[in-house]
Amino acid sequence: MDVKRELDRGLDLFGDVVRLVGPDQWDAATPCAAWNARQLTGHVVDVMHMAVDVLRGGQLNPPSEATESADPLSAWEDAASGVRGALEGADLDAVRETPLGAQPVSFSLTFPAVDLYVHAWDLGRAIGRSVHLPDDAVSWIDGFLRRIPPDRLRGPRTFGPERPAPADADPTTALMAFLGRAV
Incomplete structure (x- = not known):
């Protein structure tokens, strides 16, 4: 899968959902137990800043805590714009050091x-909106995450234990159950 394409599509999808959050919904609980909608959006903004750092030659340094903004939508729009700008002309094959050793930038952007x-999906759930991911993106995400050793995939700062999904679950629902979300 082309990580630049997936980043671009992901930016569009998250942007579409974050623009649906009403002014009274920023404190809504999310499927991520430690974060409300504002904090979850702050986390995504922080991760996008990390992506820009990687694109500009820095190392992959995951944020430790979510930044809370008084204006999460504007913070998101600025971060998304920054990623799109940094992607233009970026060398995605350049190798950078990561916690998993030397990897191409494209891997770090995954x-x-x-x-x-x-x-x-989490933010949609918090505000009562159903978000379905494109099936090809679900397949890509699922394939990528299943290659990660379980002890690295699951933990307090990553994903919870896998939960059951209905037998007739669509791909998005099945992925979210795999990632520890109650579906």
């Missing part, structure tokens, strides 16, 4: 792209 899709 995590931010996945975050956009997963957290678009």
Whole structure:
């Protein structure tokens, strides 16, 4: 899968959902137990800043806590614009050091792209909106995440234990159950 394309599509999807959040919904609980809608959006903004850092030659340094903004929508729009600008002309084959060793920039951008899709679903759930991910994106995310050893995939700062999904679950629902979301 082309990570630039997935980042671009993920930016669109998350942007579409964040623009639906009403002024009285920023404190709504999300499927991420530690974050409300404002904090979840702040986390995604922080991850997008990390992506820009990687694109500009920095290292992959995941944020430790979500930044809370008084204006999460504007913070999101600025972050999304920054990623799109940094992607233009970026060398996605350049190698950078990561917590997993030397990896191409495209690999380092996979995590931010996945975050956009997963957290678009989370944010939609928080505000009572159904968000379905494109099936090809679900397949890409699922394939990528299943290659990660379980002890690295699941934990307090990543994903919870897998939950059951209905037998007739659509691909998005099945992925979210795999990622520990109650579906």
